[in-house]
């Protein structure tokens with residue numbers, strides 16, 4: 001076992017979903033003939049380390065053995081790695097759903113609820129998402145619309161464009177329409193209540209879903225804010241996501257101490273949305289290209305990213 005934990009890539013885990021696609025190009029060189037792929041998990045418990053001395057190990061095992069080196073000293077209470085990143089490939093509408101907040105999740109024996117955000121990697125001109133209900137909609141109207149297969153017109157649909165960041169806090173009724181490719185960053189929780197499925201036969205969870213729903217939330221598009229040579233796309237109670245662009249042949253330097261977060265350093269999940277280059281730190285380097293995720297442990301300290309081709313990086317840190 002290494003004395004220190006170096007940055008490593010995680011192998012993507014391709015998950016079948018009825019609303020997904022069969023060809024993941026140009027993001028991944030991956031096609032299927034059977035059930036479509038809807039989600040590509042980038043930092044799931046079952047994702048395998050792709051390189052280095054821990055290659056082949058499950059991410060959950062790395063977390064269990066190296067929690068402090070990975071997350072830093074402020075996370076001794078963490079029961080699991082705090083963030084899950086995924087790429088979503090919706091070809092059909094996703095069900096209308098809601099996630100519980102921390103309090104309701106804990107009543108059910110889970111460590112925390114699920115707040116999430118979506119960064120739009122690509123979008124067709126008609127791509128849209130739904131956040132919340134139209135103003136003035138009552139719970140009674142919503143229940144009736146669910147029973148009559150007519151919830152869609154009551155939802156607040158909004159168009160999405162490439163490079164939008166959409167924040168979805170726990171308690172927000174939401175849905176994703178077809179046409180966008182989304183990078184989702186979420187609290188690492190499975191708790192989802194499906195309120196409506198357009199008449200598809202999957203199970204609904206109305207009682208829990210209505211209990212978890214809040215009429216007013218902070219969900220919506222977030223305006224980026226320049227900082228630290230990049231842009232803060234979103235900063236919530238649970239995570240912060242930044243974007244960095246690095247021109248071909250240039251180098252961007254980063255620190256373990258992300259501004260506004262734990263000064264002793266925090267783990268950074270680094271996703272290449274386009275281009276390629278490498279994560280370099282005192283002691284090594286790790287290549288990263290489009291669609292791949294690198295985990296930079298808190299213990300690594302300062303690091304930099306020299307770009308081979310013009311690169312766009314998304315970096316997520318737990319809070």
Ligand SMILES: [Zn+2]
Pocket residue numbers: 097099116174
């Ligand atoms: Zn969701």
